[in-house]
């Protein structure tokens with residue numbers, strides 16, 4: 001983004017419900033025309049952050065600025081912001097066309113222009129021909145697309161999207177991702193996007209904000225976040241990872257899984273306990289005798305593009321997750337190699353943080369990978 | 377087959393309490409004292425057109441006032457929290473637990489020339505005002521007695537309007553007033569129609585309120601019908617014909633309100 005104007009800033013925004021802190025002194029700046037994604041586990045405060053910006057929730061502390069003007073007391077209908085609500089919130093007494101037209105009528109846009117824009121929108125969300133349908137006669141995914149069209153058709157300065165593609169199938173979701181990104185750039189609208197889908201976040205965003213328990217863990221470009229996660233929570237959330245205990249022997253030398261390997265990180269001190277994160281796709285597979293690690297393939301699951309292997313050496317504790325395009329049969333022995341830039345070193349998490357990560361991991365594997373549960 | 381057997385008690389009930397009485401009313405309406413077929417009763421009814429007209433007029437005014445009072449009240453109640461809603465609805469219904477006649481008597485003593493209100497006004501040097509035995513007093517009696525019938529159906533449709541929809545309207549640029557006009561009002565139309573019917577029907581056919589608060593100085597169609605059956609003008613044939621005329625008016629009113637509340641036909645209602 002070559003434009004450096006800040007469109008929206010949150011300064012120390014705190015939200016409490018009955019004494020429970022839901023957002024904790026949040027600071028966030030979003031630049032004009034930027035595509036920013038909020039990513040984080042359920043209940044971490046993503047929707048609440050959007051509601052603060054939309055004006056539906058008042059911060060108990062902190063300020064919200066829009067174009068440099070404080071807007072804490074500006075009611076939602078005077079903010080140049082539109083929202084795609086997580087639960088759609090379509091008007092049941094209006095048909096598809098009238099729902100999308102709703103905001104344009106308020107701004108008194110001429111009829112001709114309204115028609116043109118709505119037609120474009122309907123084509124974009126793939127609902128041409130559905131104009132006269134009542135919204136309760138639509139499927140969940142169709143309703144979701146009407147919700148997107150209803151907000152986007154107004155061409156606001158800032159669009160808040162709360163999991164706008166959650167109800168769509170994979171193919172349609174990919175198409176809509178491309179369409180949304182295209183229209184965002186074409187119209188120069190700033191997007192603040194919420195999703196659970198880390199791949200979606202990585203492919204669409206200019207910047208990703210990882211949240212947890214109402215706090216921002218890390219902000220950065222997708223590459224930054226993916227390659228340089230600041231802690232194991234971020235590393236795990238932004239893609240599957242091997243996370244193991246290690247010791248930083250000295251700068252650029254780490255010991256984990258019984259090996260000492262060179263790495264690119266320094267500045268932790270000597271003999272400091274750290275977390276070591278290795279992406280499953282970073283392993284290079286070789287003959288057993290050539291590997292830094294060697295192990296037996298315990299399981300192999302086809303994931304569409306790649307195979308996911310679990311590899312363990314007899315008598316060793318660590319089990320490595322390895323993604324590879326070539327299958328290796330269960331029971332065969334393979335070698336594994338890492339180059340220094342594949343090894344990511346992180347400060348150790350506190351015990352509570354670790355417990356949370358474990359439960360998040362479990363929830364993940366129950367949700368997504370039900371088919372693997374019988375492999376042990 | 378099963379469904380028919382299950383429906384039998386209802387059909388019997390309907391025959392006994394709806395069809396037979398209706399048949400009798402119809403029969404009385406088209407016969408004279410000697411049992412000969414005639415349409416005289418209906419032409420006689422037409423002589424009372426002014427009475428019918430003023431009944432309908434007062435009922436319309438009372439229904440309108442009820443709607444104006446009940447709509448914001450019901451909306452306010454529907455936006456309260458759970459306990460708040462239940463308490464306020466209880467308060468709305470509380471007067472209905474008192475006997476209808478008693479409630480209306482209470483208003484008599486309040487409105488009388490030397491009643492409570494005039495005495496209070498007298499203390500600060502005003503009045504006395506002629507309040508009882510006026511059309512205003514009759515309308516007041518109708519509004520007071522039938523207001524809950526307007527509030528309850530409105531409240532019940534309004535609690536079903538999700539707060540999220542109101543937020544969505546605000547998000548799309550609606551001021552509170554526009555949200556009311558474009559979202560809340562259209563979604564509460566069915567409640568408005570039910571409320572209008574439930575207030576208009578008893579108002580147009582009432583006969584106690586007008587006697588007690590109107591002092592019999594002017595007659596409503598309900599009083600007229602009552603007189604034909606129980607009063608000194610004994611003529612059940614005319615009374616039956618008048619009842620049928622009243623039913624026709626009510627039916628017409630219900631058809632009209634139904635048209636407005638039907639979502640498919642809502643284009644007809646422009647506000």
Ligand SMILES: Nc1ncnc2c1ncn2[C@@H]1O[C@H](COP(=O)(O)OP(=O)(O)OP(=O)(O)O)[C@@H](O)[C@H]1O
Pocket residue numbers: 017022041042043044045046047048049086
């Ligand atoms: N009106 C409310 N009253 C009390 N607690 C609330 C309220 N709204 C949200 N919360 C709490 O605030 C926390 C954050 O909620 P929020 O809706 O922002 O989560 P989220 O990140 O959007 O989650 P999800 O991904 O499941 O939508 C949750 O623990 C939730 O229970």
Ligand SMILES: [Mg+2]
Pocket residue numbers: 046047048086162
């Ligand atoms: Mg949410």
